[in-house]
Each structure stands twice: as structure tokens, then as C-alpha cells.
Amino acid sequence: MTVVSAAANPEAHGIMALVDHSRPWYKNRRIVILNCWIFLLLITSTGNGFDGSMMNGLQSLPQWEKAFDNPSGGKLGLLNAIQNIGSIATLPIIPYINDGVGRRLTVFIGALIMVAATVIQTASQSVGMFIGARFLIGFGLGIASNAAPMLVTEIAYPSQRGPLTSVYNALWPGGAVVAAWTTYGSFRIQSSWAWRLPSAMQALPSIIQVIFIMFGPESPRWLIGKGREQEALETLAYYHANGNKEDPLVVYQMEEIKTAIRLEREVNDNVGWTTLFRTPGNRRRFRVILAIAFFSQWSGNGLVSYYLNKVFDTIGITDSNTQLLINAFLNMWSLLWAVGGGLFCDRFGRRTLFLCSTAGMLLFFTLQTICSSLYAQHGKKAAGDAVILWIFLFGSAYAIAYSPLITSYTLEILPFNLRAKGFTLFSFAVSLSLIFNQYVNPIALKALGWKYYIFYCAWDAVELVFVYFFVIETKNRSLEETAILFDGEERARELAIAAATKVGMAEIGTGTPETSSKDEKFSLHQTEDVAHMS
Template identity: 30%
Template sequence: MGYNARIASNPYVVGTFACIGGGLFGLDISSMSGVLSNDAYKRVFSNPDSNAQGAMVAAMPAGSFVGALAVSQLADRIGRKRTIILSGLIWIIGSILQCAAVNRGMLVVGRIISGISVGIASAVVPVYQSEIAEPRIRGRIVATQQWAITWGILIQYFIQFGCSYIDGVASFRIPWGLQMIPAIVLSSGMVFFPESPRWLFDHGREEEALQVLADLHGNGDTKNELVRLEYEEIREQVLFERTEGAKSYLDLVKPGMPRRVFLGCALQMWSQLSGMNVMMYYIVYVFQGAGITGRRGNLIAASVQYVLNVALTVPAIIYIDKWGRRPMLLAGTFFMGFFLFLVGGLQGGFGRWGTVEGETNPVWVVSDHDSISKGIIVCSYLFVCSFAITMGPVSWTYPAELFPLKVRGKAVSLATSANWAFNFALAWAVPPGLANIAYKTYFIFGTFNFAAFIHILFMYPETVGRSLEEVEEIFAQGHTFSAWKIKKDVGKKSLGQVIEHNKELEYQVTDHLDLPEKV
């Protein structure tokens, strides 16, 4: 599939368009949170209890786990671009099944298929974005993945809000049907965008890779200095990897790699254990606990949270390449833990078991304490803001920067699958948790955030401003439990140094390489 060189001349356009795949994740989150109090939904799906509702919500991350693992093969075999196109096509199938669902089984199947699509997109889009962006803007480009997720949540939630005034099944079928539109746009639009230059080079299409780099970063000029440096760095990495033989999953356990795989998987795990997606999926239950009941009150209170999520992601996108990954992660985990403990403490100190409008089972609710209820709501909003401006964008950016080209597809796939494994477990477990241990649930997630703070402080090195090839030098320094000691100039090389190193590597490659002349 060809691409339009004029469109490809702007890396922001290329990177942000691909992140529509992230928007699919956001659409799914609020496609369920917006119907939890919908009478027509409850009637069609037989008034699901907390366990059944958890299972239906968890069907999507279960499929996403499978989809993320599939990227380990798809991204390397058919390319980053075609894999993104495939994710959009799968989403359309899943949306059709959800829209037409007449029972729980059909809904679960549709959500699993949509989940496969989201898993594929969530794993491959950050890889694609990181490989088409130059180092100084890479964080900004990949962070748009999180922004797309927040927009997906917000748009779908307001569609749900509007359709909630429709009587009957159309109130939830219309939103579930409309979510096909972004996937159609994604799959059709990606045809006009380039393949990753690093994937092209790795598959013997070096001249095409050079031209893509020139279009993206040099206004079409193949002799541009930045283009030359990137080309030589990619060449250096590919030459080195070819001296090590064929690609294999065993590469993930070779010296130096297990640490990076662990960091990538752990960061995605912490992003789920932060409690953010729980707040997104089950915001209705959170506000019930604060004493806000009724369809209108709940939907309006929740919509404020979704607007904040979108708005506060913007500063993160703008400044992620100035603030750095470590400071953002440390600040985010600390404040998220702090606000969750406040929510749990306020609910525990002033709440009791009782009944609320529209629910037959008892819930933990704060009543007769208007100021406390407002305090809980404010703390939940501040929690969302803390995630949006820190952990949200960095959790997608950082894993995509950690790995060498040879294993990047497989390693990011594995890291993203960790995200979905924990997403699945939490989506299923939280409704029973809120039904049984109530406010204590927030203490659990608050503790996870403080544990993440300690882990990040000691083990996560800074990667901002370095090319994907320069990141290799960071991990060559060691400092496994003292990540703050790595200096900013580690990994930096001049064009001449890279070319000289390439000459040495060429002599080490046993098989003949049909590489083009250096630019």
C-alpha cells in the first residue's frame, strides 16, 4: 500500500491520526459506564448483578489481552501500518455484534471481538508513533494516544447522555452503533500514511525507509542532517541485530532485556492498579457512594470528570518532552495515592450501608453530609486530573521507548498485554469489591500508587530527548536500583561516530547485506 508524501511530511499529522486507535479504547470505556443505570439496558440483559456486570465489562479487556499478544507477530510480519488498519476492521465487527445484542452472551462476544481490536491498536499505535517521530517530539506524539482515549470516553459519554432520554433499546443501541465511525475513518485513512521507516529498513526496503524519514523530518530532502543521523542510527541498530542472528522470543530473555521487559510490563500494570480505569468504568457507583443519585445527576457529575480528563491531558502532551518521564510518573503516583486515601477516609468516616434510587441492593453511601459528599467528588476529580497530566500519557510513551528494534514489537506487545490482564481482573473484581468492602477499595488502590512511586524512584531511568537507538546506551550503564544516577548525555552520539561504528559492524555481519549507499 502506497502513501501520500505530502500528508506524510508532517509527523504530527501522521502520529495523531494513528491515535484514533486509542480513541476506540475510550469509546468502549464509556459505552458501558453510561448504561449502568439505563432501565432499557437492565431489562434487555436481565438486570445483571455486580458479578454479572463485572463479567460483561471484563469481556473487553479479556479480548484486548489476546489482541495485544497477537501484535507480537502481526507488527513484525505485516507491518505497523497494516496492523493498525486490521484493528479498525475488527472493531467494526465487534460493534455490529454489540449493537445487535439481544442477550448477555451476544454482548459478551461482541465485546471480546472489540477488545481484540483495542488490544491490537493499543500495542501497535505507540510503536508506530515512536518510530515515525524524531526524539525531541516523540513523547508529545505518543502522548496523543492517551488524549485520544480521553476524547473517546468523553464523546461516547455525551452520546450516551443524549440517548438516555430515548425510551427503549435505542437508548443504548444508537451509541454502540455510532462507535463504528472512528474505526472506518482509521482503517480507510491509514492507507494514505507511510509505514514505519524502522520496519521498512528491517525488511530490506532501505531506500523507501530513507524517503519516509526525509518526508517526515527533512521536507523530502534525503541529505538533511537530522535525516542522515536517524538513517545511520537505524542502520547501526539493524546491522548489530543481524550479527546476533534471527529474531526469536528468546531475545526477550537475553542479557539486558529482562530488566526492560519488566519495566515495560510493570508500568502498564501500575497504570491499571492506579485505579483510573475503575473510576472510568464504574463512575456511577463512585458517585452513588457520594450520595448523588438519579440518572441526570449522576451523568452530569460524571461528565465533569471526563471533561477534566481531556483538558488536563493537554499540558502533559505539550510539556512531556520538557518535564521528563520520571518526574511526571513520581508526581502522578504520589498525588493519586493521596487523593484515593482521602476518598476512602471520607467515605469510611461518614458513610453507612443504605439504599439509593434505582438500586435494590444496599450500597455504602454518604448521606446527610452535603459538605463531605462534595469533598469526595472534588477528591475524585483531583485524582482524575493527577492521572491525566502524568501517568496517563507516560504509561504509553515510556514502554515504546525502552526496546531495540529487533524485539520492539514483541516487547511492547507483552507490556501492553500486562495492561489488559490487570484491566480484565479489575473490571471484574471491582463491582463485587464495592458491594462488599465499599470504601476500603480506595485504600487498596491508594496503596498500589505509593508502591508504584517507590518502584519508579529506584528503577526507572529517564529516556526523554534520546533517539530510540540511543536508549540502548542508558541500559548499558547498569544502575538497576539507582536510576537517578544516569546522566543526560548518556547515549548521545554525533553523525560521524555513528558512521564509524557502522563501518565496524559491517565487517561483523556474516551474511551479505544489500544495503544502499550511505546518504
């Protein structure tokens, strides 16, 4: 594998200076195989997106409303929120499962529960049975969706880690697209299969995972954490260096991971929940993590994701066929922007995308509120039609950052020993904010109509201020290098010395990069970033 010098690639630093740029990834058979395994993990997010869009679509189906006695208000809120209540039920146990049996087996367990739950949901004969099935769907999804992105970020080829982990959450609209078009097509079925068919299709991603997931690679970081270093070395060598265990990239990763885990254990002999907030670095992490978790659901997007038909009612669009068609196209639109934001996150940077996204949401939601008020007060059809435009533009603004980045950004700023517990806390915050939204939104919309939107306009402004002052840039760094941004310069130096010495790079005494045995240079800029932060 060719080592690319920092002189040839000024953007390269740390591990990125060792990445093979001699040929495109799609011409490297091992990386293609690795990305196929990663795709198997990425579809976990489509299951989540399918569920949200399916429930949106079912509310526009007369057959579903008739089957469950026209649910509204608190009952409708429960039908939507119960899935996230199921996800929250997994939170006390999921980090122990994840760290105990491994990421791969955890995904398998979650997918298996999902398959069983969707069978029950499809066969539902009463609203109670439907609610119980949705709780189980949330339970299985909570287990799988906690482990899947973690495994993606821990096995991906270094130069692809950011985009691939970001695309994980960006595929939420992918599942939503399938669900939206499924419900649009099943609308014409006169029997209960109008809603049973979308319910059955929800199992498809999980069925694929149950069949194949156990044949894929396990996380090298988890393997090293369990003392299975030889297996970790073989995994990294096979997928990242065509089987060469002495490749500089593989050696660097092995030593960096081992050093990071050792240092984290020295600082935190027993990594408990209080560890998440014990140090200044961890408190900085979780201030950002909890904020973006709530922002991802409290920006006004919850109205579109779960109660779009109610929003349409406020602007005079009551035809079920029209509502379903707009919902289908809206999810396709969001998918394009979400995947684009994920794929280009290393080019534009996480901070830039978060700023553009939040500013765009504030602008377009404000315009949506103004036009909704004009329609409500004066009955202007043009104002009602304009709301559709602002909903689409709001969707694109949300999708470029909050669809792809909330998961990847959370995982990459967490050190290994805190990753499972930290991501669990993030998931809890997301589920909590979703449950609140799903209960409150239908009640508030019924009581306040368009005036309820004003709250989200003010909240989006608060979000923009927070993102500007607290979200930092993390692009083009390994997981260990990114963690250093929050933990200080001394830890940066220890990691750099340990990893670089093992690869044969020369000594790092003053933080200045030296030449390797091939007289090629790489740079470690993380100490400068830490100094800049402080």
C-alpha cells in the same frame, strides 16, 4: 535544513542537535502532512477510551439495564472484562503480524474488525450477542492499538516524537468524553436506541482509519528491518527534510537505525520471547515496563473508569442524570490534564511527571477514602460531596503521567528488534490487570463498600517508592539513544561513531564531540547517562 549547534541550544544532544529549529513545525508543509497521518493513528486510543466510558454510562441507563436483565456482580464484571479478554486473545499472534506485514496494515486489519464488531454490538438482541460483540471489539482493538503507537513513535519528527507518542494514550479520555456526552444525550431516548446509538458511534474512528490508513507512511525502521532501505530513505527524506535525501538529519537517522538493528541482531540472532529477559539491560527494561503497566490500572482509577455509578451509590448519589453528568465533566477534566502531560513531557521530563502523578494519586485517594468513610459511618452530606472533589483531583493526578506516558515510555525504552514483542508483553500486563479489576471491583465494592479503598491507598504508596527508585529520565533522545541507557556504554559508542561518521561529523575517539563541516557542534551525552546509571 538548518543544523542547530549545541552552543546555541545546550539541551540539544545527539540527533536533537540536527533538528531544524529555523521555523515552527506548523510552517513546514511536510511535517504538517506527517502530523495529519499521525493524528489518524492517535484516534485508535479514543476508541479504547470510548469503550470504557460507554460501559460506565450504559450502567446508568435504565434502558440498557432492562435490556440485559439488570446485570450485577460477576455478570457485570464479565460484560466489562470481555473486551480485554478479546485483546489478550490477540497477544500470541500480534507481534508476528506487526513485524510480518508492517505497522500500517496491522492497524487497518484491527480497524476493520472493530467496524464489524460494533455493527454486531449495535444490533445485539441478547446479552450473549452483546458479550460476543465486545469480545470482537477487544480483538480488533488489541491488534490496532498494538501497532498504532509503534508507528507513531517510528515516523514522528524527532523533536515531536515524545509529545506525540504521549498524546496517543492521552487521547483515551478524548474517546471517553465523546462516549460520556453521547450516553448523557441518549438517556432521554425511550427506546433501545438509548444504548444502541453510543454502540454505533464507537465505530467512527475505525471507519476513518479503514478509509485512509493505507495511504499513509510505513515505519522506516520496519522497512529497513525488511531490507527496503530505499523506501525508508524516501520516507524519512520526504517527511523530515522536505525531500532532501542528503540532509544531515536524514543520513544520521538512517545510519543510526541500521547500526542499531545490526547490533541487536548480532546480540540476538533469533529474537525469541526469552530474549526479553536474557540480558541485564532487558531485565531492567521489563521490571519498569511491567510495573507501570500494572500501576496504570491498579491505582484506584479502575473504580472511576468502569464502576463510577457504584462509587456514587456509596455516597448517596443515585440519580442517573446526575451520575451521567458528573461522568461527562470528569472525562473532559481528565482529557485536559492528559493532553497537557503529553505535550509537556519533554519540558518537565518523564520521571518528574511520574513522581508527581503517583504522589498526587496517593494523596487524593487517601482523602477520598477518609471522606467516604465519614459519609458511610455518619451520613455527613458534606463528606459525600467532598468525595466528588477528590475524584476530580485524583483524575488530574492520574492523567498527567499514567494517561500519556505509559505507552510512549514503554516504546521508547525498547530497542527495535524487541519493540513488537515487548509492547505485546506490556499490553498483556495491562489487559491482565484490567480483567482482574473488572471482575474483582464490583464484587469487592458490593461486599466491602468504602473499606475496599484502603487497599488502593496502600498500593499507591508502594507505587510511589518503586517510581522513585526505578523510573529513569529519557527526554530529548532518539529511540536508539534511549535504548542505550539500558544497554551500556560500549553500544553507545558504536552507535555514535557509526551515525556521526556518516553525517560527516568528525571522528569520536574519546566521546568528546567534534565540530562538523559547518564548524557547529553537537553533543552525545548518552555515555555519561549510562555511567551515571551504573
